[in-house]
Amino acid sequence: MARTKSSKPATAESTSREDAPNPVWFKPVMFGFMLIGLAWIIVFYVSQGAFPIAELGSWNILIGFGIAFIGFLMTTRWR
Template sequence: MPESKSRRRAAKGPAVTRSTKAQKPNAVWFLPVMVTLMLVGLFWIITYYISDGGLPIPGITNWNIGIGFAIALAGFMMTTRWRS
């Protein structure tokens, strides 16, 4: 029975990237805004708990927690776009 020819494997080249453009770093204001949003959200929630529900906006009770989390979440979402 004749032997089959062995196949040559293609040489692996450099990995292909999706974008050939170099990514630019973020604007100067990006990092301070990101950190500020996270801290404001944290302080919003702390203020609500320390004031026993009276502050920062009286009358909306537990929605203050949602507002604080939304502000902090906006800051955390910015971390996914941060480049140094």
């Protein structure tokens, strides 16, 4: 019995996109988010709440962790 194209196992075609390396910009953006989040929190503590946005008060900590968390989430997609 002859094999047809539909019975051919999908190996390289279906996984090629999943195994493809990340774009060049991915790693700098990932580390950038982590560093910006860390810098946001450090600036908030060193300035005793006057910077980056004084009106937000302690919400600045959550914003800093949120920015850093985006970077950490990106690490799950890093190849």
